[in-house]
Amino acid sequence: MPAPLDGVRVLDLTENLAGPFCTMILADMGAEVVKVERPGVGDESRRFPPFVHGESAGYLTLHRGKKSVVLDLKEDRGRDAFWRLVARSDVLVEAFRPGTLGRLGLAPATLRQRHPRLIVCSLSGFGQTGPYRERGGYDLIAQAMGGLMSVTGEPDGPPTKCGFPVTDMGCGMWAALGILLALRARDRTGEGQCVDTSLFEVPVAWAMWHAARYFATGEVVGRLGSAHPSSAPYQAFQGADGQWFVLAANTQRHWEALCRLLGRADLVADPRFATNADRVAHREALAAELQPAFRRRPAAPWLAALEAEGIAAGPVNRLDQVFADPQ
DSSP, X not given: OOOTTTTOEEEEOOOTXXXXXXXXXXXXXXXXXXXXXXXXXXXXXXXXXXXXXXXXXXXXXXXXXXXXXXXXXXXXXXXXXHHHHHHTOSEEEEOSOTTHHHHTTOOHHHHHHHOTTXXXXXXXXXXXXXXXXXXXXXXXXXXXXXXXXXXXXXXXXXXXXXXSOHHHHHHHHHHHHHHHHHHHHHHHHSOOOEEXXXXXXXXXXXXXXXXXXXXXXXXXXXXXXXXOSSOSSEEEEEOTTSOEEEEEOOSHHHHHHHHHXXXXXXXXXXXXXXXXXXXXXXXXXXXXXXXXXXXXXXXHHHHHHHHXXXXXXXXXXXXXXXXXXXX
């Protein structure tokens, strides 16, 4: 069976993570991806450890299934070769600072003027417009400025970065989605288009749940550790063996089942915890009641008991445990 993007040719001018993650998705879907690298230095991520037989493990992962060519876009010969590649491509993906390609005579509008069917996707720190358009952007910067670090971590802790580079990878996913939509539109119209996405827009878009609360009530959600601003109990607890696990018992049925399981039926009648809204309002008091009960047994027996009651729960796994998980 042919892959979804068989026959689609992608020219990849990106480096580091966001752009290469986008084109990795496209390559995994069957697109022919040709990666353009700078002479002498190549992609910056080639120098990111760890290394396997002298090659960056991260680089090899991101660029699986791709072809590679070395071009100097500042030289006439390199630009001539570049235009030949553009002529046979359906999609061009770039992640330069806005205006950089224009200074080389390769602005997205110029590319599309010469090749109207071409789809040009631009990834950047802050997008092609707006007061921050010329700023450099990294995952850490986007997480900070996009509000993610203000809601990640413990309530009394410092700003905390999410452990995965979520704005890089989210930007790559947005870009891949935009490209797929542009390809679908081209099937109808015969015309390509420009796609613009950025690291910054990822946490801003993903803040929709918190944004709804803010615009409805004016409340600014802060750091809650593993807890949820609208559901309780919905957080991590620790068993007698020191192992952490998480559970979500925010529906009334699951809340009452949890109380029975813990031998704390009295909590069902406690007016502080009568409804989910009440439990959210008294989240800290609720956790103070539940945590001592969970310390009576190791985490694994609790997880088995929670599953038997139909209460969603799971262990807090290390990455090596995740990679060995049968699921």
